[in-house]
Amino acid sequence: MSRQTPAPGARDQVARLLTLVPFLHHRDGVRLEEAAALLGTTPKQVVQDLKVLFMCGLPGGLPDDLIDVDLDAIVTEEGSPVTEGVIRVENADYLARPLRLSATEASAMIVALRMLRDTGSAGATPELVDRVLAKLEAAAGAPHVEITPSPRDAQQVRVAQLTALVDEAVARGVQLRLLYFVPSRDEESERVVDPYGVVAHGVFSYLDAHCHRAEDDRLFRLDRITKAELLPSPRTTPARAPRDLAEGLFNDDATPDATVVTLRLEPPATWATDYYPMRDVRPREDGSAEVDLVVVDRRWLTRLLLRLAPHATVVRPAEFTETFTARAQETLSLYR
Amino acid sequence: MPAPKSERLLNLLIMLLVQRRPIAKERIRELLYPDSRPDAFEKMFERDKEELRSLGVPIEVATIDPLFEDEVGYRIPPEAFALPDVELTQEEAAVVGIASRVWQHATMAQATTDAVRKLTAAGIDVDLDALEIARPLLTAEEPAFERCWVAVCERTAIEFDYQRPDADAPMRRRVQPWGVVRYSGRWYLVGYDADRRAERVFRLSRVQGEVRLVGPPGAYDVPPETDVRQIARRMAPPMPTTTAVLLVREGAGHGLRRAAERIEVGVAGPDDHTGWDRLVLVRPTQGLADEVLSHGPDVVLVEPVAVREQVVARLTQALS
Numbered sequence: 001m002s003r004q005t006p007a008p009g010a011r012d013q014v015a016r017l018l019t020l021v022p023f024l025h026h027r028d029g030v031r032l033e034e035a036a037a038l039l040g041t042t043p044k045q046v047v048q049d050l051k052v053l054f055m056c057g058l059p060g061g062l063p064d065d066l067i068d069v070d071l072d073a074i075v076t077e078e079g080s081p082v083t084e085g086v087i088r089v090e091n092a093d094y095l096a097r098p099l100r101l102s103a104t105e106a107s108a109m110i111v112a113l114r115m116l117r118d119t120g121s122a123g124a125t126p127e128l129v130d131r132v133l134a135k136l137e138a139a140a141g142a143p144h145v146e147i148t149p150s151p152r153d154a155q156q157v158r159v160a161q162l163t164a165l166v167d168e169a170v171a172r173g174v175q176l177r178l179l180y181f182v183p184s185r186d187e188e189s190e191r192v193v194d195p196y197g198v199v200a201h202g203v204f205s206y207l208d209a210h211c212h213r214a215e216d217d218r219l220f221r222l223d224r225i226t227k228a229e230l231l232p233s234p235r236t237t238p239a240r241a242p243r244d245l246a247e248g249l250f251n252d253d254a255t256p257d258a259t260v261v262t263l264r265l266e267p268p269a270t271w272a273t274d275y276y277p278m279r280d281v282r283p284r285e286d287g288s289a290e291v292d293l294v295v296v297d298r299r300w301l302t303r304l305l306l307r308l309a310p311h312a313t314v315v316r317p318a319e320f321t322e323t324f325t326a327r328a329q330e331t332l333s334l335y336r
Numbered sequence: 337m338p339a340p341k342s343e344r345l346l347n348l349l350i351m352l353l354v355q356r357r358p359i360a361k362e363r364i365r366e367l368l369y370p371d372s373r374p375d376a377f378e379k380m381f382e383r384d385k386e387e388l389r390s391l392g393v394p395i396e397v398a399t400i401d402p403l404f405e406d407e408v409g410y411r412i413p414p415e416a417f418a419l420p421d422v423e424l425t426q427e428e429a430a431v432v433g434i435a436s437r438v439w440q441h442a443t444m445a446q447a448t449t450d451a452v453r454k455l456t457a458a459g460i461d462v463d464l465d466a467l468e469i470a471r472p473l474l475t476a477e478e479p480a481f482e483r484c485w486v487a488v489c490e491r492t493a494i495e496f497d498y499q500r501p502d503a504d505a506p507m508r509r510r511v512q513p514w515g516v517v518r519y520s521g522r523w524y525l526v527g528y529d530a531d532r533r534a535e536r537v538f539r540l541s542r543v544q545g546e547v548r549l550v551g552p553p554g555a556y557d558v559p560p561e562t563d564v565r566q567i568a569r570r571m572a573p574p575m576p577t578t579t580a581v582l583l584v585r586e587g588a589g590h591g592l593r594r595a596a597e598r599i600e601v602g603v604a605g606p607d608d609h610t611g612w613d614r615l616v617l618v619r620p621t622q623g624l625a626d627e628v629l630s631h632g633p634d635v636v637l638v639e640p641v642a643v644r645e646q647v648v649a650r651l652t653q654a655l656s
Binding site: 009010011013014015017018019020022023026027038039040052053055056057058059060094095097098099100101102103104105106107108109111112113115116128129131132135136138139160181183186187188226302303304306307308309310325327328329330331332333334335 | 340341342343345346347349350351353354367368387388390391392393414416417418419420421422423424427428431432434435436438439443444447448449450451453454455456457458459473474485486488489490588589590591594606607626627629630631632633634636644647648650651652653654655656
């Protein structure tokens with residue numbers, strides 16, 4: 001008994017079949033599991049799709065008019081899919097070509113290619129990308145969509161290039177020399193590191209590395225690395241996978257100096273909750289918020305409080321208020 | 337039992353695709369919807385056509401017999417249906433593979449995945465392994481992005497509430513979108529503003545709430561030779577900047593020093609604990625006071641005077 005496909009899936013099923021039939025047409029001996037991988041679905045679903053195809057064909061309904069699918073090769077007698085089974089479809093030549101790219105597909109692809117070309121990354125030379133663009137634009141058939149990325153989103157390109165450099169250093173097992181800017185200390189320092197890899201967290205990417213200056217593992221925000229070069233010297237610490245930042249940047253146990261600070265942010269300062277990792281944010285009725293954040297470097301907190309002045313105040317611990325007040329007074333005195 | 341819907345859709349597609357001439361609705365009904373009542377058939381047929389169209393299947397309405405113009409039928413022109421031949425070298429196919437990993441926006445990433453699937457189905461082998469290499473990433477966090485993109489692709493008019501920074505409340509705008517542009521790290525919509533009867537540029541992050549599609553697709557044409565990137569550059573409100581003069585303590589303010597246009601070393605400063613340097617730099621006006629304040633007693637803003645007064649007022653208030 002054939003199971004009726006639920007209606008919402010009908011469109012997707014047709015879409016899959018319009019891709020699957022040409023795929024089979026262009027290749028010999030495609031196994032069920034390969035087809036499933038191409039379509040991003042399960043072998044069982046592909047069998048169900050093919051059972052629908054089996055019922056389709058030219059109008060008239062004569063046996064010769066129907067598409068033929070060799071179901072025995074891909075389903076056991078009990079009805080479970082045979083992943084190694086080779087799919088054979090006949091009588092479906094009129095579906096031998098896939099659908100044109102939709103306007104969204106074509107434009108998404110073209111914009112991504114332009115981005116590649118403009119950033120010159122991944123060894124894709126502008127000439128090579130232009131050839132691909134020309135071929136796809138000709139094939140897209142969609143009305144030309146006027147969508148353009150910014151030619152150079154400098155920061156992003158820089159991050160991509162640094163990521164490539166880090167990957168290369170990791171692959172070759174060599175050290176990197178960095179010039180690194182730390183805004184919280186307002187200092188720029190040179191470090192030699194053994195890189196583990198690049199990890200993303202929130203909107204930023206970080207280099208996880210063993211820093212020979214700190215003699216410990218450190219995270220470096222890629223956009224704050226002002227210079228980086230590969231060194232010929234091999235790494236002196238063992239490589240490992242970069243750490244998982246899913247749990248946040250700060251592992252409180254691992255940073256003994258960390259203090260949890262509670263701040264009161266007035267509405268003009270609440271934007272900070274989107275920019276800095278907060279452990280907890282408690283919005284209040286009047287639009288302000290009380291937030292907890294983990295502070296490792298006190299100077300960083302003082303700078304943050306100054307930046308947000310007068311819209312941020314320390315709820316606890318009190319010592320941070322004293323530091324901030326002293327700093328603010330000193331600053332104000334310079335304007336007198 | 338009626339045929340499953342996917343079977344009906346596919347049979348409809350095949351029928352309209354293989355016939356040379358347009359097929360009359362009545363004939364379609366006989367063959368594919370034999371058991372349905374007339375009103376039910378109308379409804380089902382309309383929906384089925386829409387579903388196929390939403391997949392990108394071009395269904396045309398055409399006159400069956402040139403002598404009887406009121407008798408129309410349906411067809412799918414094979415040349416408009418199928419992907420034309422695309423030949424890509426291995427190297428070019430690899431570039432397509434990398435490009436399909438550029439988008440970080442879910443819908444756009446899906447669109448590039450679907451595109452790669454179609455190319456693969458056309459016989460091109462796009463290698464998706466071994467592609468964990470550096471590539472630029474494209475993001476679009478603005479909630480309005482997706483609808484605007486769809487509207488541009490489909491040429492559908494839209495309306496939305498737009499908050500200008502200088503207005504008290506958002507205003508309803510009706511726009512025929514021409515394009516979506518990424519420009520200095522932000523997404524903009526470029527289009528024809530139906531109320532103001534002129535081209536306009538909208539920053540997507542200032543769109544409030546939902547973008548609504550209004551009317552049918554293909555409702556207007558983009559004027560030929562329109563260069564949306566150029567329009568965006570011309571019309572996007574530039575970020576107001578100002579020339580700032582700062583006194584910076586020796587050895588401090590590295591970020592500011594890197595951005596400085598001029599640095600005068602060893603000038604008279606507000607105290608003599610350390611030496612002072614004078615920096616001249618162009619900065620966005622917004623956020624200048626924040627930036628100066630964050631440096632505490634290492635940086636003193638001299639000009640612009642208005643921002644200097646803000647700095648003093650904020651410090652005074654913080655200490656009161």
